[in-house]
Amino acid sequence: MQVFSPALATTKRLVKLLSPERREISAPVSHGTLLAWGIAALCFGLYAALSLSRHQLMLTTGYDLGIFEQAVRSYAHGDLPVAELKGHDYPLLGDHFSPITATIAPFYRVWPSPVTLLLVQAFLLALTVVPLTRWAHRVAGSAGALVIGLGYGVSWGIAQTVGFDFHEVCFAVPLIAFSVEALGNERWRAAVAWGLPLLLVKEDLGLTVAAIGAYIAYRGTRRLGIITAVTGLAGTAVEMLVVIPAFNPDGVFAYFDKVSDSSDAGALDLFMRYTLGLVTPETKLLTLLMLLAPTAFFALRSPLIFIAVPTLAWRFASNNEAYWGTRFHYSAVLMPIIFGAFIHALTSIHRERSAKNRESAVRRSLIVSAAFTVVMLPLFPFAQLAEGATWEPGxxxxxxxxxxxxxxxxxxxxxxxxxxxxxxxxxxxxxxxxxxxxxxxxxxxxxxxxxxxxxxxxxxxxxxxxxxxxxxxxxxxxxxxxxxxxxx
Incomplete structure (x- = not known):
């Protein structure tokens, strides 16, 4: 009898695995994945349609689609990226450190067109929907996943990115989304694995890596978190102070002048600039409200929200007014953090409240989120898809x-x-x-x-x-x- 016991145990495990109860447990996960990919496919269609129609209408620009195409074109021919648009044979690694754009080069070799870049961006941004929607499905069910997945997919930060050419941040958005989802589910190593490639997207994103590390040190494995945080800070420092100046024709990082000069400021001026000045003028406060409103302000209940702080800090400390508001692509990297914090906050509600109060709180937050999505949709670029002129070039x-x-x-x-x-x-x-x-x-x-x-x-x-x-x-x-x- 002892001879057959291993086989008997294996058989029992197989029966248990294939039992109806087991299938019922696994079914919601499969449904959530299917729903996530369905919403992602829909978003890809929206993003591609908007980007390609704008290009066909000649609304795309040299700054920035042209610059990135010149970079990818250089990579596709085996050269370091240069952009004639920035100056004669200007080395782009001396402008921003974004070597990750080289991954588009094989596709560009097959189809040498700006359309290639726009489709890659549409795919990467749509991919972001998947981890957030699957996570939302586990926390709030199908209705919650639908509200959050679609709300994120057509959110104003994503819409502004799709509606303005191509930018390297399209690589950062899915990396951050997968990292935030891993953080929310306490998969610390996975969060780091998704976060570290941000150092190849743009030099300031090392600060986001540092924030991911700080979160892990606070909530999870201290040693891993500290190493990640130090790596992020060191990466940003090396890229800004060593790598970019080495490629830059003038030997400098050219964007330090975007931060207010503090050399002649007194102590009180510095204090006001980096406290009250971070939320004034009102444009900055409006941006904060626009970021939090899609989550019915529930994102504030999650510590994941602090991963957005580095990006908001450098933007609001800058003297460049274009960084303060909701225009252009600057908020794209914040959207997966905000919606990830929203889902994480809903998770805490499940732990803290009774079933009746929990359902009521979740339902209210989702209704507010859906209402905000509907109200904001006509105000941002996706509304252009409903205009006849978008499909009938003059x-x-x-x-x-x-x-x-x-x-x-x-x-x-x-x-x-x-x-x-x-x-x-x-x-x-x-x-x-x-x-x-x-x-x-x-x-x-x-x-x-x-x-x-x-x-x-x-x-x-x-x-x-x-x-x-x-x-x-x-x-x-x-x-x-x-x-x-x-x-x-």
């Missing part, structure tokens, strides 16, 4: 494509900012009007009727065209406000 777009088709492959071109990413896959392109660019490109193409207004105004754009004409450039094509000049 006649000027066709004219622009015709004009740009006259520029030969491999040429050097100075172009209006919105025309740049239409050429970066086949030409050496610079933004018209920036002084650091070449003075004598082979071609000049400008939109004198409806330019973006950056880096120069409409009047200056027309003035640049005349300046090149006076230098002997010949007008090859002029139609519907688009002007194409060729150097003679």
């Amino acid at each position: 006649p000027r777009v066709a004219v622009a494509h015709h004009v740009l088709d006259l520029v030969p492959d491999g040429a050097t071109v100075a172009a209006s900012n919105r025309l740049v990413p239409q050429l970066t896959n086949r030409c050496t392109v610079m933004v018209l009007g920036l002084p650091q660019n070449q003075e004598n490109p082979e071609w000049v193409v400008a939109d004198t009727r409806d330019p973006q207004g950056w880096p120069i105004s409409r009047e200056q754009e027309a003035g640049e065209v005349e300046r090149f004409r006076e230098k002997g450039y010949k007008t090859v094509k002029e139609e519907a406000g688009y002007v194409l000049l060729q150097r003679m």
Whole structure:
């Protein structure tokens, strides 16, 4: 009988594993995963549609889609990244430390187009939905997962990122989401494994790695947390003070001037700047409210919220007003932290309250979250998908494509900012009007009727065209406000 006991024990385990009770326990997990991937697929469709339609309408720009395409194009040809848009043969590793963008190079070799970058970004941002929705499903069931997954997927921070070109932060968002989910479930090593690659995304994200380490030291394994925190701080310091200056033509980290100069400030001024000044003017406070409102402010109940502090601190301490508000892509890395803290807070409600009070609190928070999502949706870029003009490019777009088709492959071109990413896959392109660019490109193409207004105004754009004409450039094509000049 002893001979058969191991086989009998194995059989019992198999029966238990395949029993109806076991299937019932595992079914919600499978359903949650299916729901998560379904929402992610829907979000990918939204992101791709918005990005590609904006590119087709010529609303994407050289700053920043063009710059990142030039970087990926360099990697795809086996070179370190350079961007003519930043200056002649400008080394991008001397601007920001984002070597992770090299991972797009194999895809770009197959399809050398800015569309490749936009689709990669759409995929990475949509992937973020998966860990958060699965986690929400375990905590709040299908309804909660649907509210949180969709709420996160169309949240304003993600919408602003998708609606403004391509940025390297699209790599950071899924890394942070998986790391936060691991932190919330006390899988410390997994959290570190997901967090450390942030050092390859951008130099400031080492501070987020340090915050992840501090959280682990506080809530979990102290030694692992301290090592992670030190690694994050050291990574940021080395990248800003050593690596970037080594590649930068001027030997410096060029973005220190974005932080207010404190050299002549007194003690009281410094105190006010880094206390009350972090929430004033009101733009900063509005950003905080917009971050917390989708969670019905429940995110404040979770210590995971403190992982957002480093990003908020450097943004609000900066003298660059563009960092303070809800525009552009700067809040993308905060959204998975905020929603992760929301889910974590709901977990604490399950532990702290009775069943009746727990269900009531969760239901209220989800209703508020869903209502905020619905109210905010028309105010941010995803609403463009409901506009007819998004799907029906006007006649000027066709004219622009015709004009740009006259520029030969491999040429050097100075172009209006919105025309740049239409050429970066086949030409050496610079933004018209920036002084650091070449003075004598082979071609000049400008939109004198409806330019973006950056880096120069409409009047200056027309003035640049005349300046090149006076230098002997010949007008090859002029139609519907688009002007194409060729150097003679």
